[in-house]
Amino acid sequence: MRFFSLFLVSLLLLSFAGPRRTPLFNGKDLAGWQVYGTEKWYVQNGELICESGPDKGYGYLATEKPYKNFELTLEFRQEANGNSGVFFRSSVEGTKVTGWQVEVAPPNHDTGGIYESYGRGWLVKIPDEKEKILKPEAWNKMKIRVEGDHVTTWLNGKEMVDLRDEKIGAANGSIALQIHDGGGIKVRWRKLYVQEL
Numbered sequence: 001m002r003f004f005s006l007f008l009v010s011l012l013l014l015s016f017a018g019p020r021r022t023p024l025f026n027g028k029d030l031a032g033w034q035v036y037g038t039e040k041w042y043v044q045n046g047e048l049i050c051e052s053g054p055d056k057g058y059g060y061l062a063t064e065k066p067y068k069n070f071e072l073t074l075e076f077r078q079e080a081n082g083n084s085g086v087f088f089r090s091s092v093e094g095t096k097v098t099g100w101q102v103e104v105a106p107p108n109h110d111t112g113g114i115y116e117s118y119g120r121g122w123l124v125k126i127p128d129e130k131e132k133i134l135k136p137e138a139w140n141k142m143k144i145r146v147e148g149d150h151v152t153t154w155l156n157g158k159e160m161v162d163l164r165d166e167k168i169g170a171a172n173g174s175i176a177l178q179i180h181d182g183g184g185i186k187v188r189w190r191k192l193y194v195q196e197l
Contacts, residue, residue, distance in 0.1 A: 021073075022052075024040040024063060024175070024192040036060040039179045048177075048189040050084065058095040060087070062176035066142035069197040072144045072175060077188040078137060082106055083180035084187045086114070089147050089171040099173055100143050102153050102161075105186065107136050110192075112153045112160030124161045133158050148197050 018153045024032065027046040035041050039059025042053040050059065068089070076084070083105050090099025100123070109133045113125045133155050134140060143154040149169025153160045174193070179185055 009133060021193040021195045024072075024074075024194050025189070027190075030061070031035055032060050032064055034064055034151070036097075036176075037179075038090045046190065048192070049188060050179040050185070050187050050189070051182045052179065052185045056181060058097075059179040060095065060097060060176045061090050062087075062090065062174040064174075066173050067146075067175050067194060067196065068172050069147045070145075070175075071122045071147075071195045071197060072193070073141070074102060074105055074192040075139050075141050075190050077139045078104070078106065078188040079188065081107070081180075081182070081185050082187050083182070083186050084145060085127060085178040085180075087117075087142060087174070087176040087178060088140065088151075089173040090176050091173045092176060097178070099171070099176070100151070100168060101178060102142070102162050104142070107134055111140075112155045114153070114161055114163055115165060123165065124163050129160065130155075131160065133160070145197075164190065178182075 027134045037057055037059035037180050038054045038055045041061045042049055084197050085101040085104050087099045087101050097117050103110050103115055105111050107129050110125045114123045116123055141156050145152045149164050149166055152164045
């Protein structure tokens with residue numbers, strides 16, 4: 001009887017715990033992801049790495065599963081020209097992406113801002129005083145929360161953007177990491193977790 005009571009209490013606690021964070025990256029391979037383009041995506045020492053390939057084009061690594069409402073946390077470290085980004089509610093055909101990007105870029109290039117690819121362009125750039133929040137060539141923590149038409153981004157614990165947008169609210173799609181065109185780019189990623197809302 002006592003065991004059964006403990007079992008019931010455990011079930012109740014789990015039901016009130018709410019959605020759980022789940023890892024998007026297993027630290028071993030690209031399971032659950034799909035590569036678009038010819039740029040390099042590989043795993044090394046438990047880290048996910050994107051690096052320019054010989055074509056020096058755009059490249060994407062997108063989740064096979066779509067995510068509508070979620071909170072994503074991750075860490076990134078820029079090496080060389082760290083021009084990259086995190087797309088949400090996106091779809092990719094070849095190397096053309098439809099969706100919205102939370103910018104990951106070198107200093108003074110709006111990391112944490114939101115850009116709409118093949119659409120309206122920049123929706124929100126970050127204020128100049130927030131450019132110092134990015135830590136060049138060090139690990140940075142990013143959080144992205146997307147719920148309905150509301151998107152909020154944080155970098156290293158500081159809020160970067162708070163946006164409401166009707167077009168975003170109507171969309172659905174994958175989470176995707178980007179490598180920018182131009183060559184000479186390398187970015188490391190780790191601790192990618194998503195919590196569906």
